[in-house]
Amino acid sequence: MHAVLDVTAVSMNFGGLRALSEVDLQVHSGEIVALIGPNGAGKTTFFNCITSIYTPTEGQVWFTPQKGERTRINGMKPNLVTTLGMARTFQNIRLFKNMSVLENVMIARHCRTKAGIIGALFRPAAVPREEQEIVEQSYALLKYIGLHTYMNEQASSLPYGAQRRLEIARALATEPSLLLLDEPAAGMNPQETEALKHLVLKIRDEMDMAILLIEHDMSMVMSLAERIYVMEYGCLIAQGTPAEVSSDTRVIKAYLGEDAHA
Amino acid sequence: MDWQYLAELFLGGLTRGSIYALIAIGYTMVYGIIELINFAHGEIYMLGAFTGLIVASVLGILGFPPAQILILAALAAIIYCAGYGYTMEKIAYKPLRGAGRLSPLISAIGMSLFLQNYIILAQTSDFLPFPSLIPEFAFLDPVAHIFGSSNFVIVLTSSVSMAALTVFIKYTKMGKAMRATAQNRKMAMLLGVNADKIISITFLLGSSLAALGGVLIASHVGMVNFAVGFLAGIKAFTAAVLGGIGSIPGAMLGGLFLGLSESFATGYISSDYEDVFAFTLLVVFLIFRPSGIMGKAKVEKV
Amino acid sequence: MHALKKSLLISLWFMFLTFPIMVIRVNTIEHTVIWRWNNLILIGIGSFVLSLIWPWALRRREASRAKDSTAQAQVHILDRLAANKNILRTVIVALLALFLAIPLLGTTYQTNILISFLLYVILGLGLNIIVGVAGLLFLGHAAFYAIGAYSYALLSQYFGLGFWLALPLGGLIAALAGLALAFPVLRLRGDYLAIVTLGFGEIVRLVLENWSSLTGGPSGVSNIPRPGLMGMQLDVAQANIYVYYIVLVMAMITIVAVARVKDSRIGRALQALREDEIACQAMGIDRVGVKLMAFSLGTAWAGFAGVIFAAKTTFINPASFTFFESAIILSIVVLGGMGSNLGVILGAAFLVLLPEYMRAFSEYRMILFATAMVLMMVFRPQGLIPARGRIYHVDDPDAHSSNGGQA
Numbered sequence: 001m002h003a004v005l006d007v008t009a010v011s012m013n014f015g016g017l018r019a020l021s022e023v024d025l026q027v028h029s030g031e032i033v034a035l036i037g038p039n040g041a042g043k044t045t046f047f048n049c050i051t052s053i054y055t056p057t058e059g060q061v062w063f064t065p066q067k068g069e070r071t072r073i074n075g076m077k078p079n080l081v082t083t084l085g086m087a088r089t090f091q092n093i094r095l096f097k098n099m100s101v102l103e104n105v106m107i108a109r110h111c112r113t114k115a116g117i118i119g120a121l122f123r124p125a126a127v128p129r130e131e132q133e134i135v136e137q138s139y140a141l142l143k144y145i146g147l148h149t150y151m152n153e154q155a156s157s158l159p160y161g162a163q164r165r166l167e168i169a170r171a172l173a174t175e176p177s178l179l180l181l182d183e184p185a186a187g188m189n190p191q192e193t194e195a196l197k198h199l200v201l202k203i204r205d206e207m208d209m210a211i212l213l214i215e216h217d218m219s220m221v222m223s224l225a226e227r228i229y230v231m232e233y234g235c236l237i238a239q240g241t242p243a244e245v246s247s248d249t250r251v252i253k254a255y256l257g258e259d260a261h262a
Numbered sequence: 263m264d265w266q267y268l269a270e271l272f273l274g275g276l277t278r279g280s281i282y283a284l285i286a287i288g289y290t291m292v293y294g295i296i297e298l299i300n301f302a303h304g305e306i307y308m309l310g311a312f313t314g315l316i317v318a319s320v321l322g323i324l325g326f327p328p329a330q331i332l333i334l335a336a337l338a339a340i341i342y343c344a345g346y347g348y349t350m351e352k353i354a355y356k357p358l359r360g361a362g363r364l365s366p367l368i369s370a371i372g373m374s375l376f377l378q379n380y381i382i383l384a385q386t387s388d389f390l391p392f393p394s395l396i397p398e399f400a401f402l403d404p405v406a407h408i409f410g411s412s413n414f415v416i417v418l419t420s421s422v423s424m425a426a427l428t429v430f431i432k433y434t435k436m437g438k439a440m441r442a443t444a445q446n447r448k449m450a451m452l453l454g455v456n457a458d459k460i461i462s463i464t465f466l467l468g469s470s471l472a473a474l475g476g477v478l479i480a481s482h483v484g485m486v487n488f489a490v491g492f493l494a495g496i497k498a499f500t501a502a503v504l505g506g507i508g509s510i511p512g513a514m515l516g517g518l519f520l521g522l523s524e525s526f527a528t529g530y531i532s533s534d535y536e537d538v539f540a541f542t543l544l545v546v547f548l549i550f551r552p553s554g555i556m557g558k559a560k561v562e563k564v
Numbered sequence: 565m566h567a568l569k570k571s572l573l574i575s576l577w578f579m580f581l582t583f584p585i586m587v588i589r590v591n592t593i594e595h596t597v598i599w600r601w602n603n604l605i606l607i608g609i610g611s612f613v614l615s616l617i618w619p620w621a622l623r624r625r626e627a628s629r630a631k632d633s634t635a636q637a638q639v640h641i642l643d644r645l646a647a648n649k650n651i652l653r654t655v656i657v658a659l660l661a662l663f664l665a666i667p668l669l670g671t672t673y674q675t676n677i678l679i680s681f682l683l684y685v686i687l688g689l690g691l692n693i694i695v696g697v698a699g700l701l702f703l704g705h706a707a708f709y710a711i712g713a714y715s716y717a718l719l720s721q722y723f724g725l726g727f728w729l730a731l732p733l734g735g736l737i738a739a740l741a742g743l744a745l746a747f748p749v750l751r752l753r754g755d756y757l758a759i760v761t762l763g764f765g766e767i768v769r770l771v772l773e774n775w776s777s778l779t780g781g782p783s784g785v786s787n788i789p790r791p792g793l794m795g796m797q798l799d800v801a802q803a804n805i806y807v808y809y810i811v812l813v814m815a816m817i818t819i820v821a822v823a824r825v826k827d828s829r830i831g832r833a834l835q836a837l838r839e840d841e842i843a844c845q846a847m848g849i850d851r852v853g854v855k856l857m858a859f860s861l862g863t864a865w866a867g868f869a870g871v872i873f874a875a876k877t878t879f880i881n882p883a884s885f886t887f888f889e890s891a892i893i894l895s896i897v898v899l900g901g902m903g904s905n906l907g908v909i910l911g912a913a914f915l916v917l918l919p920e921y922m923r924a925f926s927e928y929r930m931i932l933f934a935t936a937m938v939l940m941m942v943f944r945p946q947g948l949i950p951a952r953g954r955i956y957h958v959d960d961p962d963a964h965s966s967n968g969g970q971a
Contacts, residue, residue: 082848096839111848120828139958319590372937379931545763
């Protein structure tokens with residue numbers, strides 16, 4: 001078991017505001033890790049730092065894809081991080097709203113395909129073949145996630161829960177070694193949450209990838225995650241197995257004492 | 263160093279700059295409240311000049327003295343342009359609230375073209391001479407060759423109206439509601455501010471100032487046609503950007519800065535590229551310092 | 565009753581508002597005034613009627629929006645036509661035959677109108693890549709049209725370059741200029757981008773106007789050679805017909821090329837950029853590369869159109885490439901339907917052909933465009949022919965309904 005993601009002492013300042021303070025975090029291959037904490041603890045900022053949407057002010061982010069070298073990715077362009085093998089979903093759903101469900105997944109095949117502008121204009125034999133592959137692979141992923149019957153619908157017309165699942169399908173289409181899920185169960189009803197839980201486990205087992213998720217639904221976190229990191233005010237305050245974390249006094253205080261959100 | 267030439271350029275720039283500032287305030291207030299570049303704002307300025315010209319000519323034929331004509335023409339221009347601004351918002355922008363940012367901008371471009379062609383059809387596409395209405399002040403005689411009475415009236419009127427606007431924004435209840443709406447429209451509405459009313463007032467005020475600028479500059483230059491609003495509008499927008507769009511004192515400073523730098527650039531470098539200079543400033547600022555001379559950068563939330 | 569009273573008030577308001585501009589007309593030289601009272605009556609009646617229609621139209625808009633979001637999108641008639649390959653082929657062949665025959669049957673005047681229509685089709689389709697597909701509001705398209713035109717004019721004036729060499733060069737130079745503009749504006753979005761491109765367009769025009777030693781200043785370049793046909797001497801009418809066929813072929817190439825680009829891996833990346841820049845990057849798309857691509861792909865067509873324009877008119881000056889021109893091209897795209905190629909072609913027909921054939925309206929042409937732009941944004945922002953996504957079919961033995969499932 002090697003560390004797919006190895007974050008050491010990452011800090012992020014916005015002007016004078018310290019949103020993250022020396023966060024250390026590891027995700028090993030095949031592991032499901034959860035990052036929890038009250039609202040505003042800096043969880044999404046942390047995701048933005050490791051996916052390079054923000055460049056961390058201090059610290060290092062190392063990423064080791066399944067078939068690849070250990071690479072330092074802080075400060076790298078976000079699209080290159082995705083190409084290396086890290087994919088994410090967004091807390092406030094960011095689908096390509098006016099495009100079809102299938103096209104949303106097809107776009108995510110971008111970094112695994114090649115056809116350029118010359119190919120688009122002159123269509124040598126390889127290009128339609130690649131297009132056909134993109135359609136088939138994307139359709140297969142939709143089927144895997146259970147949205148294939150909606151393939152030609154506009155993404156924005158999907159119900160909320162289905163939009164979250166489409167975001168996961170889209171992330172999977174980039175062939176990641178590490179999947180980052182930002183509150184995947186937010187706004188879902190209990191049945192949908194249960195189905196999502198099974199989906200996450202299925203993805204981990206069948207696609208052999210590591211998963212890091214931010215989640216507020218405690219029952220989901222406790223039953224899914226093998227390890228949990230707890231953040232408050234930009235700092236890690238606890239880490240360990242679900243049992244260890246749920247008995248940690250600082251965690252209980254953070255959740256019940258000052259902010260009873262969960 | 264030729265001090266007199268320097269002073270002449272400085273005073274010329276000051277005059278220009280006050281007009282840019284007057285128009286820029288309209289851009290910046292609208293942008294501050296509804297985040298729209300009101301592309302048709304330059305046309306409001308042009309309409310102001312035309313209304314002023316028409317009213318002044320009619321009064322002139324009726325035999326009013328120039329000073330009265332100037333005041334009445336300016337008043338008429340202000341009232342009518344306020345009306346145009348108000349109506350324009352109701353027709354072209356209000357139905358588009360919440361429709362993203364491209365649709366209102368395209369609607370604004372349409373409105374701008376509409377107003378230009380409205381003037382072409384209803385009046386003329388030619389240049390019309392604007393009567394010189396500003397009386398000669400005797401006390402300006404010693405400096406009249408570099409700072410005539412029309413320069414004086416422009417600088418004075420625009421300073422007074424900008425000061426009045428500042429007082430209005432700072433101290434009246436309505437002004438406070440405007441500032442609150444600019445900061446956070448939803449929150450202001452929850453607190454009982456009528457956002458529709460605030461937006462209307464913004465358009466009324468911005469258009470009035472533009473109309474005043476239109477009449478003043480037209481009587482200073484002595485010419486007006488349907489296209490003058492485009493260039494003046496772009497330059498005033500540049501001024502708003504220089505000062506940090508959304509900020510009223512910024513728009514005033516930006517206007518002065520643009521007026522002075524244009525004046526010096528044409529005076530000391532070359533007058534061929536006068537307009538290129540403003541456009542270049544605009545492009546350079548939007549690219550490198552979109553928040554203006556003094557502004558702070560915004561971080562986008564993911 | 566209430567509505568009537570309100571409309572009456574509105575019409576009084578408009579009569580007041582338009583009074584000085586619409587009614588009074590001053591002769592500034594002879595110092596006489598003409599009072600045009602009939603205009604006031606027209607305004608009153610017009611605004612009364614419109615103010616009755618306006619709220620009804622707004623309500624209809626809301627109703628159709630609500631319907632769109634709940635009901636399944638109904639199959640559009642055009643979809644059904646397009647699905648039938650035979651009908652589609654017949655229509656295309658018939659149109660092509662018509663366009664091929666027109667210069668032989670019609671007058672030089674008609675050929676000229678069609679040349680300008682086809683030029684606007686090329687310009688509009690190019691701009692559509694930038695505005696419609698990639699979602700970057702671009703207000704400087706005329707500058708690249710000018711760059712294409714001046715490329716040919718100056719290359720032929722100073723180096724004696726022929727049309728056929730200048731055509732690809734003009735496109736290339738415009739594409740490079742597009743790249744040069746794209747680099748600094750990469751970080752800008754939305755309205756700021758729009759203003760910077762407008763500024764850039766005006767700078768190009770002002771430079772052309774002021775750099776007299778190179779460009780001939782405001783008087784422009786004249787005696788630009790028409791394209792030669794294998795060394796034959798063509799008279800003006802023949803040369804015009806020849807240009808017509810060149811621009812027809814070029815327009816067809818543009819239509820095919822733009823459709824192919826839109827429907828490719830690159831085209832999807834452009835659309836993703838329009839929809840959400842951050843998600844686009846998170847999907848592994850190089851934002852910078854895609855933006856540069858959008859700009860250069862769009863401006864290249866303006867370059868081609870510029871070269872042909874210069875060859876057709878044999879005389880160009882900066883006045884042909886004002887912001888007005890950019891606004892017309894933009895309104896073609898907007899009216900037609902952003903992102904929709906068929907829409908852009910119809911938009912060009914609407915804006916170029918209609919006013920030409922309805923001479924009575926020609927002075928109202930621009931004001932009608934402008935009104936249409938505003939009304940379109942208010943009532944039908946998706947344009948005459950909205951861009952419709954491609955329908956994909958996958959053979960899947962397990963699924964009975966692989967498309968159009970129940971939402």
